[in-house]
Amino acid sequence: MVSLVIQHIEQPKKIIEEGLYRKSGDLAKINKMKTEINQKGPKCIKFEDKEEIHTYTGLLKLYFREMPEPIIPYNLYGPCIVAAGSPAEIRSQMIAQVLGLLPPANKAILKLLCVHLQKESD
Numbered sequence: 268m269v270s271l272v273i274q275h276i277e278q279p280k281k282i283i284e285e286g287l288y289r290k291s292g293d294l295a296k297i298n299k300m301k302t303e304i305n306q307k308g309p310k311c312i313k314f315e316d317k318e319e320i321h322t323y324t325g326l327l328k329l330y331f332r333e334m335p336e337p338i339i340p341y342n343l344y345g346p347c348i349v350a351a352g353s354p355a356e357i358r359s360q361m362i363a364q365v366l367g368l369l370p371p372a373n374k375a376i377l378k379l380l381c382v383h384l385q386k387e388s389d
Contacts, residue, residue: 268309269376272327273383275314284320287387292325300326338377343368 276287296318303311314323331338339347343365350361366374 268304268312268330269327270379271309271312272323272330273379276320276323276327277383277386287320288324288328290321292319292322294325296322297325297329301329338373338380339365339369340373 300312300322346365346368347362350358350365353361366377369377
């Protein structure tokens with residue numbers, strides 16, 4: 268689901284939209300899409316150009332908010348904070364060690380999300 272929505276958001280005319288993740292989408296439409304995905308799976312999403320892009324970014328934000336466990340699991344939160352606060356000369360190495368402990372699915376989603384957010388910020 269994450270990959271499909273990100274691909275849609277990254278279409279050239281959509282990714283330049285101002286406030287891509289700051290502005291809220293239509294909550295009723297977001298909840299309707301969520302229900303359809305829960306019932307039929309992510310392939311059921313019908314991406315329509317007339318749909319406001321913030322509805323799709325809202326769907327993505329809702330997905331991450333409602334995950335049973337965050338992308339960086341609770342057991343890695345402490346080590347992640349320690350790594351981020353470590354001296355600059357060892358920070359990258361420590362962050363890499365923490366990321367190496369992520370479950371493969373979490374690592375893939377985090378990588379996809381980081382690449383996407385980098386594109387969005389350019």
